[in-house]
Amino acid sequence: MIILASTASAGTTWPSSFLVVAAVLVSGLLLAGPALRRRYPVAWWLLFGLPVACCRVIRTWRPLMAGCGLAVSRRPALTVVSGLVGKGAPPPQPLVPRFGFIRPTAGGFWLLARLLPGQVPNDFVKAAPAMAEAWGMHAVRVAPQKPGTVRITASVTDPLAYPRIPKQRGPVHLLRVAVGALETGAAWVIDLRRIPHWLIVGATRSGKSTLINALVAGLAPQPVALVGVDCKGGMELSLYEPRLSALATNREQAVRLLAALVDLTLDRMTVCRAARVRNIWGLPEQERPVPVVVIVDEIAELFLIASRNEKDEAHAAGTALIRLAQLGAALGVFLLVAGQRVGSDLGPGVTALRAQLGGRVCHRVADPGTAEMALGDLNPDALKAAQAITPEQAGTAVLASGDGWERARSHLITEADAEAIAAEYAHLTPHLPELLDAK
Numbered sequence: 001m002i003i004l005a006s007t008a009s010a011g012t013t014w015p016s017s018f019l020v021v022a023a024v025l026v027s028g029l030l031l032a033g034p035a036l037r038r039r040y041p042v043a044w045w046l047l048f049g050l051p052v053a054c055c056r057v058i059r060t061w062r063p064l065m066a067g068c069g070l071a072v073s074r075r076p077a078l079t080v081v082s083g084l085v086g087k088g089a090p091p092p093q094p095l096v097p098r099f100g101f102i103r104p105t106a107g108g109f110w111l112l113a114r115l116l117p118g119q120v121p122n123d124f125v126k127a128a129p130a131m132a133e134a135w136g137m138h139a140v141r142v143a144p145q146k147p148g149t150v151r152i153t154a155s156v157t158d159p160l161a162y163p164r165i166p167k168q169r170g171p172v173h174l175l176r177v178a179v180g181a182l183e184t185g186a187a188w189v190i191d192l193r194r195i196p197h198w199l200i201v202g203a204t205r206s207g208k209s210t211l212i213n214a215l216v217a218g219l220a221p222q223p224v225a226l227v228g229v230d231c232k233g234g235m236e237l238s239l240y241e242p243r244l245s246a247l248a249t250n251r252e253q254a255v256r257l258l259a260a261l262v263d264l265t266l267d268r269m270t271v272c273r274a275a276r277v278r279n280i281w282g283l284p285e286q287e288r289p290v291p292v293v294v295i296v297d298e299i300a301e302l303f304l305i306a307s308r309n310e311k312d313e314a315h316a317a318g319t320a321l322i323r324l325a326q327l328g329a330a331l332g333v334f335l336l337v338a339g340q341r342v343g344s345d346l347g348p349g350v351t352a353l354r355a356q357l358g359g360r361v362c363h364r365v366a367d368p369g370t371a372e373m374a375l376g377d378l379n380p381d382a383l384k385a386a387q388a389i390t391p392e393q394a395g396t397a398v399l400a401s402g403d404g405w406e407r408a409r410s411h412l413i414t415e416a417d418a419e420a421i422a423a424e425y426a427h428l429t430p431h432l433p434e435l436l437d438a439k
Contacts, residue, residue, distance in 0.1 A: 041157070042106050049156055053109060053135055054102050060134045065096040068127035072096075072116050099152075107185035108137065108155040112145055121150045125381075128152075141183065143404060159185040160396055160409040175291060175334065177218030179211060180395075180410035188399070188408040190215065192293065195359040195401055196329035200338040201374045202363025207395035208338055209236065211361065211410040212295065213418035215336065216240050220425040225292045225432055227261065229254045231301035239419045242426035245292075246435040251302060251313050257435065258320035261294065261333060264434045265324065268331040279330035290430045291332040294324065299339035299353075303346040318349030325356030343369040362386040363397045379405045 065071045071094040099113040113124065121144045132140040137154040145151040159181050175192035182188050190198065202208030219226060225245040228237035234249035241247055248254040268280060268289055280288050296302070303318060305311045324333055337357060344351050354373060362374040368387065375383045375398065382405035386398040395409045 045107060045156060046104060050104050050109060053137070053154070053156070056135045057099075057102060057111075061099065062093075062096050064127075064130065064134050066094060068130050070097060070116075070119065070123060070127060072118075105153075105185055107157055107159050108153065110151060110153040110184075113150050113152055115148050115150065124150050124152070139183065153184055155183060155185060159183060160393075160407065172222065174222060175219075175224065175293075177215055179214040179218065180408055183407040188410070190359070192291075192334045197325050197335040197357045198337070198359035198361060199342070199354060199357040199374055200336065200361045200363075201340070201342050201365055201370050202338075202361075202397070203340055203366040205391075205394055206363035206365070206389075207397060207410055208340070208363050209415070210395055210412060211363075211397070212236075212297070212336070212338060213413040213415060214410050216243070216295070216418050217413050217421045219293055220421050221428070223290060223428065223430075225290050225430040227257070227292055227294045227435070229257065229294065229296040229302070230298070232298055236297045237295060239415055240422040243422035243429055245430055245432045251310070251317065254302060255313050255316045255320070258317055258324065260435050261292070262320050262323050262327075264292070264432070265327045265331045265333050267434070269327070272331070280332045289332055290432075291334065292432070293334045293336065296321070296335065296337045297339075299337050299350070300341055300346055303350055305347075314347065315349065318347065318353065322349065322353050322356060325353060339370075341365070341367060341370050342373045343367070344373065345369075358401055360400045361397050362400075363395075364389040364391060364393065375400050375405070378402070381405065 062071075073094050095116060097113045097116055097119070099111050102109050102111050115121070115124075121142065124142045128140040128142050131152065132138070132154070135154060138157050139155050141153045141155075143151050143153070160183060173191070173193075176189060177191075178187045178189050180188040200208055200211060202211075216226065220240075220243050226240065226243055228234075228240065228244050228247040230237040230247065230249055231251050231254055234241075234247060237244070237247060238249070246257055248257040271287075271289070272278065272280060272283065275283055275287075277283055280291075283289075302321075303314050305314050321335070321337070325335055328334060335357065337353070342350060342354070350373075354377075360374045360378060362371055362382075363386075365371050365374075365386070371383055371386045375386055378400045382398050382400045385405070385407060389396050389398070393409075395412065397408055397410070399406055399408050
């Protein structure tokens with residue numbers, strides 16, 4: 001009898017002990033949750049935020065699809081009505097798009113959804129704000145994945161508020177620089193081997209110079225030559241002069257420097273042809289010429305004309321830039337062209353050059369024509385997103401290429417930081433005798 005009593009007593013105390021422990025753990029998590037979220041946002045999201053978000057997606061998916069007009073009736077409307085009147089049966093549940101596994105990211109999640117017949121990706125794009133509200137997310141982006149499928153990406157917070165560059169792991173890839181964060185929370189990486197030429201536009205204090213600082217800071221430690229064209233007297237690019245192999249500070253010098261760069265590409269073309277390879281990357285590493293990254297600041301200064309002589313200089317500079325853009329990718333010459341204002345009123349050379357610059361970055365701009373020039377030919381949605389950037393969102397930009405578009409923000413690297421990095425790696429500056437006569 002005593003044994004039975006003790007066993008029964010233990011059986012009654014075990015559930016209560018478990019409840020007490022569970023209550024203590026839940027209370028501790030509730031109290032420590034805000035601190036954990038501030039100090040370890042990724043861990044907080046994966047442990048607590050993501051399970052809640054998954055439950056919301058599963059619970060709200062069907063009514064959300066119906067409310068956004070993305071559900072399709074299983075039977076024609078008249079058949080449904082006749083069935084209700086004649087038999088009193090409940091209406092059949094409508095068909096809704098199916099979605100796959102919810103895959104976590106550092107600051108959100110993404111999933112794939114299959115379109116129903118007659119639907120297009122733009123139907124889901126219009127429903128993105130409703131998805132964000134229903135799931136309690138900061139933003140939801142929808143993009144085509146493949147025919148019949150869209151990718152839905154949700155962000156729990158705004159990763160552009162405090163962009164972070166992840167720590168470099170493994171070897172540094174040549175001509176590849178992490179400059180900030182994407183809206184998805186991933187690193188914003190500019191890879192010149194993949195997209196060799198870029199157009200960067202932005203008004204004063206929009207973040208354009210900060211992005212150039214980040215690019216120079218990332219390229220300075222690499223075995224590449226940096227060449228500057230700054231027709232505003234070198235006020236911007238002279239900060240990096242210890243790391244520059246050449247710098248042109250007015251249009252006359254710029255014309256000579258760009259012409260020398262064209263000659264350099266033609267010489268490399270001869271070398272590649274003799275070696276029977278299609279680009280410099282096919283040459284043996286010990287024979288491969290150093291890559292050259294040309295940074296052009298304030299492109300309008302090259303094209304503005306006030307006299308006949310200036311017209312000839314502007315035409316020569318534009319022709320040289322277009323030739324570099326056409327030939328440079330295969331021959332190791334890459335262009336980063338920046339400006340506050342870029343428009344067709346600067347002349348046909350600007351439009352022809354724009355067509356050769358496959359990568360575009362548009363910060364806040366002062367006139368809609370510049371945003372149209374940067375993004376209008378690639379994606380109308382990207383153009384709308386760029387025009388929505390406010391003055392308070394300094395550093396935020398829309399980047400676009402043939403692969404699509406994304407919102408991003410560059411990591412803050414001050415002019416003093418960039419200047420110090422350029423001085424630190426000045427000993428890596430390649431000597432290019434081909435450019436000496438251009439000074």
